[in-house]
Amino acid sequence: xxxxxxxxxxxxxxxxxxxxxxxxxxxxxxxxxxxxxxxxxxxxxxxxxxxxxxxxxxxxxxxxxxxxxxxxxxxxxxxxxxxxxxxxxxxxxxxxxxxxxxxxxxxxxxxxxxxxxxxxxxx
Amino acid sequence: xxxxxxxxxxxxxxxxxxxxxxxxxxxxxxxxxxxxxxxxxxxxxxxxxxxxxxxxxxxxxxxxxxxxxxxxxxxxxxxxxxxxxxxxxxxxxxxxxxxxxxxxxxxxxxxxxxxxxxxxxxxxxxxxxxxxxxxxxxxxxxxxxxxxxxxxxxxxxxxxxxxxxxxxxxxxxxxxxxxxxxxxxxxxxxxxxxxxxxxxxxxxxxxxx
Numbered sequence: 001x002x003x004x005x006x007x008x009x010x011x012x013x014x015x016x017x018x019x020x021x022x023x024x025x026x027x028x029x030x031x032x033x034x035x036x037x038x039x040x041x042x043x044x045x046x047x048x049x050x051x052x053x054x055x056x057x058x059x060x061x062x063x064x065x066x067x068x069x070x071x072x073x074x075x076x077x078x079x080x081x082x083x084x085x086x087x088x089x090x091x092x093x094x095x096x097x098x099x100x101x102x103x104x105x106x107x108x109x110x111x112x113x114x115x116x117x118x119x120x121x122x123x
Numbered sequence: 124x125x126x127x128x129x130x131x132x133x134x135x136x137x138x139x140x141x142x143x144x145x146x147x148x149x150x151x152x153x154x155x156x157x158x159x160x161x162x163x164x165x166x167x168x169x170x171x172x173x174x175x176x177x178x179x180x181x182x183x184x185x186x187x188x189x190x191x192x193x194x195x196x197x198x199x200x201x202x203x204x205x206x207x208x209x210x211x212x213x214x215x216x217x218x219x220x221x222x223x224x225x226x227x228x229x230x231x232x233x234x235x236x237x238x239x240x241x242x243x244x245x246x247x248x249x250x251x252x253x254x255x256x257x258x259x260x261x262x263x264x265x266x267x268x269x270x271x272x273x274x275x276x277x278x279x280x281x282x283x284x285x286x287x288x289x290x291x292x293x294x295x296x297x298x299x300x301x302x303x304x305x306x307x308x309x310x311x312x313x314x315x316x317x318x319x320x321x322x323x324x325x326x327x328x329x330x331x332x
Contacts, residue, residue, distance in 0.1 A: 011182065030182070032181050032182060032185070032210065032214075034178050034214075034218075035291055037288075037289065037290075037291060041288055041289065045288070067185075067203070067206075067207070067210075069210060069211065069214060069296075070211060070293050070295035070296040070299045071214075071291075071293040071295075071296075073280075073293070073295055073299075074283055074293045074295065075288070077280055077283060077284040078283070078284055078286065078288050080284065081284035081285060082288075098203075099200040099203070099204075100200070100203045100204065100207065100303060103302065103303045104299075104303065107273065107276055107277055107280060107302075108280070110277050110280060110281060111284070
């Protein structure tokens with residue numbers, strides 16, 4: 001049985017669900033906060049720490065996200081950059097059929113690692 | 124410090140084809156046909172949106188501009204891209220504008236032409252924001268230095284990713300407009316200290332079939 005937590009800030013909801021193999025972080029709604037880092041970074045940092053302790057993969061699932069401003073991309077890429085240099089396994093999922101998601105998330109392939117610890121997947 | 128005033132390089136009529144086509148009576152919906160697709164689209168090809176200096180206004184303006192762009196028959200992808208352009212430019216206007224009196228607001232103008240769409244966002248500035256204008260100038264010149272905005276975007280992603288976790292600065296907005304919005308950015312400051320930032324996107328293949 002997995003454990004779950006839901007975080008909401010204005011129009012953005014982030015659901016964190018833990019199961020035996022991974023932490024699934026589902027992003028929903030719209031992110032247009034002036035400083036989304038304040039809300040997002042503590043959630044991501046906490047999951048990053050836990051995932052190292054439990055040796056679990058992190059799945060960042062953006063498929064149900066309607067829009068995010070450029071300030072929302074910032075904490076995500078900072079986490080990917082740190083994970084790239086660390087031991088975490090992160091999978092970023094996006095909806096390839098949505099052009100905006102394809103443009104934004106396929107660009108994050110620059111953070112992919114050869115050992116597939118960091119993967120960006122358009123589904 | 125010397126004010127940073129630039130002349131508008133644009134030719135108003137070419138950049139605002141929608142305005143030229145506008146008729147005096149807007150009460151009845153009109154339709155036009157283009158050579159590219161044989162379908163009817165509403166005639167209204169421009170919109171002006173007034174934004175109070177309040178962050179909560181962004182969602183309202185996003186919804187209004189989204190409705191306007193959809194009503195023109197643009198594809199969902201283009202509607203999303205142009206709404207993103209509007210949204211990012213309003214964010215900058217609210218962050219760096221100077222709103223000392225009630226009439227100081229951010230104004231958004233969207234003009235749809237035969238082959239281009241122009242988004243213009245204006246806001247008041249003063250001496251305290253000249254350093255931002257220099258950064259804006261530098262950022263736009265830097266983006267123009269890349270033949271492919273994707274390269275500029277990924278380059279900026281790499282730079283931003285290395286910054287401290289709690290650093291508030293994103294610096295991705297303009298390059299995202301160039302990349303995702305496929306827009307050419309420009310700006311000038313009028314002598315009335317109004318900053319005008321424009322983004323011009325190509326409309327090729329933009330209409331819903």
